[in-house]
Amino acid sequence: MNEALRVRVARIAREAEDILSYELVAEDGGTLAAFEAGAHLDVRIPGKESTLRSYSLCNDPEETHRYVIAVQRDARGRGGSRAMHERVHEGDVLVVSPPRNDFPLLFARGYVLVAGGIGVTPLLSMARQLQRTGLPYTMYYCARAPERAAFRELLSMPPFADHVRFHFDGGDPDKGLDVSGLLSTRAPGTRLYCCGPAGLMKAVRDASARHRWPWEKVHFESFGADGVGALATREDTDFEVTIRSTGQVLSVPKGQSVLNVLRRNGLRVTSDCEAGSCGTCVTRVCEGEPEHRDSFFQQEPAGNQRMLICVSRARSKRLVLDL
Ligand code: FES
Numbered sequence: 225m226n227e228a229l230r231v232r233v234a235r236i237a238r239e240a241e242d243i244l245s246y247e248l249v250a251e252d253g254g255t256l257a258a259f260e261a262g263a264h265l266d267v268r269i270p271g272k273e274s275t276l277r278s279y280s281l282c283n284d285p286e287e288t289h290r291y292v293i294a295v296q297r298d299a300r301g302r303g304g305s306r307a308m309h310e311r312v313h314e315g316d317v318l319v320v321s322p323p324r325n326d327f328p329l330l331f332a333r334g335y336v337l338v339a340g341g342i343g344v345t346p347l348l349s350m351a352r353q354l355q356r357t358g359l360p361y362t363m364y365y366c367a368r369a370p371e372r373a374a375f376r377e378l379l380s381m382p383p384f385a386d387h388v389r390f391h392f393d394g395g396d397p398d399k400g401l402d403v404s405g406l407l408s409t410r411a412p413g414t415r416l417y418c419c420g421p422a423g424l425m426k427a428v429r430d431a432s433a434r435h436r437w438p439w440e441k442v443h444f445e446s447f448g449a450d451g452v453g454a455l456a457t458r459e460d461t462d463f464e465v466t467i468r469s470t471g472q473v474l475s476v477p478k479g480q481s482v483l484n485v486l487r488r489n490g491l492r493v494t495s496d497c498e499a500g501s502c503g504t505c506v507t508r509v510c511e512g513e514p515e516h517r518d519s520f521f522q523q524e525p526a527g528n529q530r531m532l533i534c535v536s537r538a539r540s541k542r543l544v545l546d547l
């Protein structure tokens with residue numbers, strides 16, 4: 225991790241079932257680097273020193289005396305969230321990256337924020353900023369049950385209460401939020417931000433396309449295999465993708481997935497979860513070395529011959545894809 229920061233855990237609080245928040249302050253008590261709504265920290269996991277996990281910041285970006293992250297314990301994850309819950313205590317020092325933002329809050333005349341579970345964290349930071357700047361927004365916050373919705377009490381009180389609609393589905397997908405109905409109308413100039421589990425993000429992606437939301441007004445932050453973080457969980461670099469059949473060369477910038485770049489350039493590619501968990505977008509790699517960031521190939525290493533283009537990136541400067 226370049227430019228690592230050392231922060232002290234000033235406070236740990238239980239925010240919901242299996243969800244703890246961590247208030248982090250500079251080890252020397254000084255001011256922290258500023259961040260913008262939507263930003264995350266890469267945290268070096270104690271006891272697993274080579275492991276980094278990204279956690280979105282959920283406090284107000286105006287604050288420079290602390291960073292607040294929230295971590296949902298995922299018993300089926302790769303162990304990062306378990307280690308955070310079990311090994312980190314108040315007073316401990318953690319090593320983190322400076323804040324990075326792949327999910328920035330761009331200017332709009334109004335905002336729709338769709339949160340699923342722990343995906344509320346970057347959207348909470350956005351809501352705090354929107355509250356301060358007075359720009360109109362509505363947050364739709366989906367969770368299985370009230371006791372599993374982090375920050376529910378905070379979001380049920382002024383100044384947030386008038387802007388937040390909770391939706392509890394009891395774990396039954398048939399009782400999920402009516403995303404299609406929600407996105408069937410759009411006030412001009414509205415932006416849509418969504419962070420949550422793969423199923424919710426797919427529903428939002430499909431519905432926003434069906435109801436012709438301009439793609440540049442629709443923003444997603446996807447979870448990694450540990451239920452946290454972003455597409456850019458490690459230090460992203462730009463790279464190039466060559467389409468084998470046509471020789472077309474496309475640039476994949478930091479913060480963009482290969483899948484999105486291909487689509488924006490008119491290529492038809494099949495996907496489903498868009499979070500690296502279903503395997504639908506698997507693509508053969510003819511040249512170059514992919515950097516796998518999916519959870520699908522955890523058990524059966526994918527090697528250099530194939531990759532999931534919704535989340536994985538490149539270790540080499542160029543990949544040639546069999547498309
Ligand atoms: S679309 Fe599911 S793994 Fe890529």
